[in-house]
Amino acid sequence: MNERGTLKVFTQERGAELGDLFGIFFEDLNHAADGGLYAELVQNRSFEFDPIDHSDYHALTAWGKVERGKGSAELTVEESAPFSERNKHYAVIEILSEGDGVGILNQGFNSGIPVKEGEAYMFSFYARRDSSFDVPVRIAVEGLDGIVHAAAEIAVCSDEWTKYEAVMTAKATDYSSRLVIVTKGSGKLYLDMVSLFPAKTFRDRPNGMREDIAAMIAELKPKFMRFPGGCLVHDGSLNADERNSMYRWKNTIGDIEQRPARRNNWRYNQTLGLGYYEYFLFCEDIGAKPIPILTAGYDPHHKRIVPLDELQPWIDDALDLIEFACGDSSTEWGGIRAGLGHPEPFGLEYIGIGNEEVGEPFFERYAYFHRAIKEKYPAIKIINSSGPFAAGGEYERGWNSARENRSDLVDEHYYQSPEWFLANYNRYDHFKVDEPKVFLGEYASWGNTYYNALVEAAFMTGLEKNAHAVGLACYAPMLCNVDYVNWKPDMIWFNNHEVYGTVNYYVQQLFMHHQGDHLLKIEARGFERPHAEPAASITGKLTLCTDLCSIQFRDVRLINDETGEIKCFEGLPEVLSDMQEDRLNGTAKRSMELGETDWDSYTLRFKAKKISGPKGFDVCFGKSDDKNQLIWEVGGWQNQDSMVVSKVDGRGSCLTQSLFTVETGIEYDFALEVSGRRIRTYVDGVLINDTEDKLPVIEAVYYSASSDRSTGDVIVKVVNVQEQSAAGQVVLEDLPKTPSMVEVIELSGYGLDEENDFESPKRIVPKRKELHPEANSFFYDFPGHSVTIFRVKKVLKQDRGRRNH
Template sequence: MPRIRSRLVGAAAVLVSLPLAVAPPVSASAVAPDYTIKVSPSADGAALSKQQYGVFFEDINYAADGGLYAELIRNRSFEFNATDASGFTGLTAWTTAGTATVVNDDQRLNDRNRNYLKLTGGVTNAGYNSGIALKKGDKYDFSVWARGDAALRVSVNLADGTALAAPITIAVAGDTWTKYTGTLRATATTDRGRLTVSTPGALRLDEISLFPRDTYKGRSNGLRRDLAEKVAALRPGFVRFPGGCLVNTGSMYSYDGAFNYPRARSYQWKDTVGPVETRATNKNFWGYNQSYGLGYYEYFQFSEDLGAMPLPVLPALVTGCGQNRATVDEALLQRHIQDALDLIEFANGPVTSTWGKLRARQGHPKPFGLTTVAIGNEENLPDAYWANFLKFEAAIKAKHPEITIVSNSGPDDQGGTFENLWAKNKANGTDMVDEHYYNSPSWFLQNNARYDSYDRNGPKVFLGEYASLDAKFYNSLAEAAYMTGLERNADVVKMASYAPLLANIDNVQWKPDLIWFDGDESWGSTSYQMQKLFMNNVGDRVVPSTVTGGGVVQPKPITGAIGLSTWRTAATYDDVKVTRPDGTVIFSDDFNDGNADGWTAVQPRGNWTVTSGGYAQTTTDTEDTMVKAATVTDTDYDYTLKATKQAGAEGFLVAFGIQGTGNFYWWNLGGWNNTQGAVEKGITSAKEQLITKPNSVNTGQTYDLKISVRGTKVTLYLDGVEWGGFDDNAVTEPFAQVVTTDAKTGELIVKVVNAQDKPAVTKIDMGGRRVAGTARMTVLAGDPGEQNTRTAEPILPVTSTIKGVSASFTREFPANSVTFLRIRTR
């Protein structure tokens, strides 16, 4: 039956300012401050742009179909198949009563909409999640393309048959494809509806749609209102779209009008514009089908509705995200380059131009005002990517010198690819470079000064994807501390966006995520609340400031269990040994006794067995297997072993410093389809890369591996030769701050992050300014282990007015908190 919840969503969701139960300003003479913030008398820091923060949308976690795109029918055009995901068919999400056959022949609706349904009887669609969400009294627009001569009955019901709207009947007539429409008005509120279409005769049907009339800003073929409004509440300065990994993965085919184009191709913007029934569906990189109902026109329209700059990402014909392939087809490359030029015409061209005319036909004669495009995403073949990027750049600049072109630096925050591409971009004078990284909270707290040393005259930075690797409030605190560094370096870091943006609670491929939703509700994570606080209070210019006092958290030596692992590879390990520097053996296993009694499964996956005096994992289709042994408490030790790849896609994973599931280091040799080596640090469900470099391993060859640990310093040896090393010795700084101005309101915005378990008494010296005696304070605070969920949102902003503000005053900032003070100057 209808689910009733007290939380309001959509337009009704507002933040209420409540009195804040915190201590009054602390007397400077009563308590010695832990920290002192000194604000410069002059507001002469970096200028902050309207595009300082934005959002990145990728169709991951069912973010488009079943998410932001408001269509309620899943597999509306019967195009699903096993290419999309195992078990998918043309009738996925449909149940039948009678005869229903998916047909692909020359009677199809059009060459891009391949399949249609031959129906005698009825079919029922349950939509996404638990069912179709309806709100009592709201209107829902039904449409279908049909041919034949028979009545078509349309109804929405619960699974038990309870009607949710008065049914409608449509008279279909004629053996040509015709679009038929009708309107249903919901008589109840539910998230478990079903749409049924039935006929007593025989009809051919395609593109069966049920769309809420109440979309964001009332757009037809529009967006789910509560989700779009949550994005709008962030006040983003830009929208990066449509990805992400789905942009530059799959086959690199470019649509040229032929019928037999492949599934699982890279994202092509021309597939996604024009009438929805003419848009080709495609396999999504993240393991499902994407209808392209949410396409480039809708992305541009959404950006305009948000008042945000559109930032499309185009494939460079070098795949990323672990695929690592580059095209050798020059004609194909030139077609993609022309596609980039055509996109600019679609966005900005006059209505008399080929692509400007299509934009006008879709309902937008006025140009969208595109100013920036990105070429590529996380390519891990830097030389191949760079060769293609230069060709895109030359062609675009020749015709559109006004367009800013964004390059990238690969998938990591450091390493060979990163350094290679940054060197190339600097030498080229590239407009902007896109950096991506997903790291631990400690990394963000250790790297606040990352951009302090960047070349002020080099390419500008677009931090297109970043997040701390979990969804707890502590992760959000670490991100907030890092954002103070982004703002302080706004002359270098011109744009930044957290990623990913959306996640369907029932279909998750990636965590963490900013906004979560099911069929009828949505809620912001703790990082959503943090991003919103920063994005709504950016300011115009940085006021230089310094902080003194407090302390830092020192790093810990790398101790813990040792481990063996594989990833889509069968491998054998032997002669495992852990010794102290003086040669004393801590642990040893040559497996000659025929057992592995000292080893336990960390991840109960794969098939581990002792065979021929070695310990083997024998499956080649299993990811992330791991066994461990010998918890090492010594801070200095050497871990040695022999490793042999027997079969499969990748190489070896040798773990050390294992503290628990998901928390470890591992040396990854032959990773990313046997193209890269790395050292990764596991944090909960994800990994932070400490070293990356090109690497492959040979099947059947035995390698001698040695990991030498000295406190926080690790040196790695491959066959007796030093392969690489790192020192995980960065200190953690739990207190961060930045000050900006708001010219419109005449306020200073003092932003303070206290990411530690104790309050921080802080003296704030306003640099001799005369200021109002009161200020508006907004605080996010709570248990660092908390997270916002569908049923509870413990981390929400609380705003109040405080007294006792002066040219120099002292404030106690709560433990585990972010505080924004808006102080009016006189």
């Protein structure tokens, strides 16, 4: 039996305020909005899908022609006489022979239109026809076998666009139905904005949210919600009227018929039915502070840049958004909000400018936004950006911009291996209290297993203990439709009728429910740390490789920096070529092995010239196999970066990044310098990257403590990532009275590779129990691989009275 350690909580020694620390991030990727949180059941409801959204899309995507009996019809899409100038396409059903009815059907999302027995559904469409006004249009939800689950009839009695509505109640449960619209008669029937909503949405909002997904989000009790992204904020053209435009918030409010369809940069269509007004309502409904993120007029993906002398309208958009949220109804945008049905201000404390931007054009423009917002709305907290990397040149550029402009927060993003999170558990220990705070706007370890969630919990105790420097944090992404996966891991998974929370979800929920308001001083002593071997040097195989490029290498040398020994490589110069033509001809050569080294300190030098191709090349080193290695990516991601990446069990972590572009036809002198676990890269003698591949040193336990102002509870969190249990005593120093009860919420007893899924959505969930200590301390054995939360309940007078009797 291990000796017991002690966790001493100083219940009267308050530290930093935890504020709005833990919240959520919403981005419409993985069909998180359309086909997800947004409750609309019809896909491509306004016939606006287009190849610009996805190469396979067209105006009738998800639609099909219906011809029954001996019916015959022609189905086309026109735009000459639209209902809405912003959504010009509409369907035309020309009745050639009525038979038993002709028309159109919609397949919905996933397996089809889901309906549940006894539940009502709100149907609507805009329609007109040129004859047969007395012939009804039949609306039905039908199974794949043709059985009708719900139906209604509508008389389209005008040749002018008119909105028609009907309520249908399902007679059966079927998650693979079709919405079928048929009619008889003659002439043409014109349809647009065909919609089917569950009558029961979250909080019964019209144009509302899917109840089960929204409820699961609400059950997190987040302090804030960041929206609408993510990369979709800034990826697009500068013209707000173009379908391919950047995300412009003013396009997302008002009548849904007038909101233009948008290309979502995750390669699908975005209806914008879930827009800024709905975002603010949803934040209000779940008690989360809204954090909108706006573009600064710079698209780093395609180098689209608003000239500085044309920037004012973009700045005005930001100022107008604040007025939309905060202004009373006498203001222009406050009045517009009131006209939408919300006369009271939503309130707004935070606004973000930019998302993961890299490059000087963004930071030059950010300063203009910052000055204008602070001048008009000095109380608004403004969030700057530091790019999508945890360290490096652009990360430092972002922080320097934040310091110069006195930004309130800096948005940090990183997706890394669990090992990186453990190695960087104390990342924020030395951040200064008088500098901008960190908004950890996107983070996750690669995976939705119990191990991933356990490691994230350990890291989150570090976020709490550094509340002096970390102001906000949200796991990302939040939502994923299982049939439309753009990115994973994700916190909540769903199909068209089911939803479940991953283990990561339950860890986030634990930290949100038990955040507390102030840190409390806490000390750990006597816990046995696992034995840690000295960090090994980076040794192993070295390889040069390229992807879809042709690169010439020469003068490759490996130098022992301690002894001066030099290894030269014969057979050079060598051309690695992986162009499409080479792949088709079977002549592609992607890599060149350079052998391996066991030297502790070495430099790989070589000259390289790109002959053709869109990117650059990789230098793999410290390689034991393809899943475990380090990579210097030269000309990575759109040929913009020089990055050093660590791979552990196939899960990558970008250790550092700087901007660098490999120009065609220019020979560069490259050097990779490795000393122990320190890595430096040089191009033509200039230092480009400087980093350390830190190995995790496992703590005996990870812990934090806080106090809850509203309840008086003392909250203690303990994470044990070791396999063996940790015996401990929790000591509550200076607690005035013996607690009446200690509530214990714990995740434990699961295999590291276990996950929740649709078959077992609650396989891994926290369990609750009570302790009734007889003094201001108690013993507890923290199971191996566990997350434990104690809520020490305040003693109430009536509790004491009952004890005395």
